[in-house]
Amino acid sequence: MEENEEAFYEISVAPHQVDNEYVHEQILYSKFPQLKIPFGKLRLTRRSIDARKGKVQYVLRFQSIDLIPIKNGFENLIPLKEAADLKKVLVVGAGPAGYFAAFQLIQSGVKPIVVERGKDVQARRRDIRAIMQESIVNEDSNYCFGEGGAGTYSDGKLYTRSTKRGDVRQILHTFCFTVQNSPS
Numbered sequence: 077m078e079e080n081e082e083a084f085y086e087i088s089v090a091p092h093q094v095d096n097e098y099v100h101e102q103i104l105y106s107k108f109p110q111l112k113i114p115f116g117k118l119r120l121t122r123r124s125i126d127a128r129k130g131k132v133q134y135v136l137r138f139q140s141i142d143l144i145p146i147k148n149g150f151e152n153l154i155p156l157k158e159a160a161d162l163k164k165v166l167v168v169g170a171g172p173a174g175y176f177a178a179f180q181l182i183q184s185g186v187k188p189i190v191v192e193r194g195k196d197v198q199a200r201r202r203d204i205r206a207i208m209q210e211s212i213v214n215e216d217s218n219y220c221f222g223e224g225g226a227g228t229y230s231d232g233k234l235y236t237r238s239t240k241r242g243d244v245r246q247i248l249h250t251f252c253f254t255v256q257n258s259p260s
Contacts, residue, residue, distance in 0.1 A: 087104050170192035
């Protein structure tokens with residue numbers, strides 16, 4: 077495989093190896109002996125699960141950090157502007173759309189105020205349990221309302237048209253980068 081803008085290197089690892097970079101490096105150079113790029117110059121750009129045939133494997137895609145095109149959405153993040161106290165906008169809902177709207181406002185230098193009708197994720201679990209076990213519905217904290225939005229307790233089958241709305245990789249990268257680099 078030639079090293080060009082589209083070059084990527086995929087390997088499969090067992091679930092217990094998914095976070096082991098040493099194993100990734102060993103498998104990568106074993107599978108691609110012609111690969112001359114140092115492991116430190118490769119970036120994990122995709123991680124997916126292959127559970128076909130009853131055997132769960134993670135498929136990891138690596139690309140050279142020097143060759144990842146801007147369109148791929150993994151370029152350096154634009155530093156956020158300081159949000160001005162003079163310009164404030166109320167964002168209703170702490171789901172993905174609300175958080176993304178708040179993020180976009182911050183990028184524009186506007187201070188968002190995010191309000192959510194429901195409870196935080198931890199407290200919301202008890203309300204979901206009450207629905208399932210006792211048929212008691214809290215109208216302010218349930219599957220639809222609360223931190224994280226309707227998808228928080230979804231089984232992952234929510235319908236999306238993301239392929240018809242442009243490239244979402246920059247958004248996903250931004251959220252993943254933010255989560256990885258936020259204080260615990």
